[in-house]
Amino acid sequence: GENVEQHPSTLSVQEGDSAVIKCTYSDSASNYFPWYKQELGKGPQLIIDIRSNVGEKKDQRIAVTLNKTAKHFSLHITETQPEDSAVYFCAARNDNYGQNFVFGPGTRLSVLP
Amino acid sequence: DGGITQSPKYLFRKEGQNVTLSCEQNLNHDAMYWYRQDPGQGLRLIYYSQIVNDFQKGDIAEGYSVSREKKESFPLTVTSAQKNPTAFYLCASSVTGQGNSPLHFGNGTRLTVT
Numbered sequence: 001g002e003n004v005e006q007h008p009s010t011l012s013v014q015e016g017d018s019a020v021i022k023c024t025y026s027d028s029a030s031n032y033f034p035w036y037k038q039e040l041g042k043g044p045q046l047i048i049d050i051r052s053n054v055g056e057k058k059d060q061r062i063a064v065t066l067n068k069t070a071k072h073f074s075l076h077i078t079e080t081q082p083e084d085s086a087v088y089f090c091a092a093r094n095d096n097y098g099q100n101f102v103f104g105p106g107t108r109l110s111v112l113p
Numbered sequence: 114d115g116g117i118t119q120s121p122k123y124l125f126r127k128e129g130q131n132v133t134l135s136c137e138q139n140l141n142h143d144a145m146y147w148y149r150q151d152p153g154q155g156l157r158l159i160y161y162s163q164i165v166n167d168f169q170k171g172d173i174a175e176g177y178s179v180s181r182e183k184k185e186s187f188p189l190t191v192t193s194a195q196k197n198p199t200a201f202y203l204c205a206s207s208v209t210g211q212g213n214s215p216l217h218f219g220n221g222t223r224l225t226v227t
Contacts, residue, residue, distance in 0.1 A: 032213045043203050043218030051213055089155060099211045103155035
């Protein structure tokens with residue numbers, strides 16, 4: 001079945017620096033890749049997503065890139081702010097998995113003021 | 114405001130008791146899901162329902178049961194057969210169970226069984 005790996009598991013950056021989180025997936029049948037931000041005690045919130053026919057998508061300070069050949073996709077956050085501190089999850093939707101999502105294990109991002 | 118409501122936020126039960134977690138959505142979404150989250154792990158799918166009166170097992174369905182009698186409601190029962198029930202439970206919904214339809218999550222229920 002599909003397996004999604006995510007690195008790093010923890011990431012600390014200085015306020016204003018950039019942060020990059022990378023995910024890899026194993027099954028080429030995966031075709032939709034959302035990223036979620038989860039704050040303490042809350043449910044994950046969608047922050048950006050990308051479809052398999054697109055290489056890059058940007059929304060203000062957040063961007064996602066997808067390399068289908070290498071089966072990896074990355075989240076880029078520029079000009080980080082303390083409120084970006086949270087756990088970030090990547091996910092892949094897979095046609096061979098009932099079109100359900102497989103999630104990565106998460107990255108805890110800390111933005112230091 | 115539209116959204117997903119999970120209640121209660123915290124739930125405590127004694128071992129051997131069944132407990133039901135509530136999930137209600139007013140987004141008019143067809144598909145609903147239950148995930149379990151343990152510290153340091155990703156979300157694992159317990160059950161999902163793509164349409165009313167139909168549901169399917171996910172990866173870790175043993176010890177859990179669900180019903181989908183109404184479009185807006187998808188309650189999860191954690192039975193006494195679930196060996197490690199203490200966890201954070203997340204309910205989610207999506208417009209459909211297919212394509213590029215993202216998940217919308219509730220704020221979860223933290224269940225503690227002693």
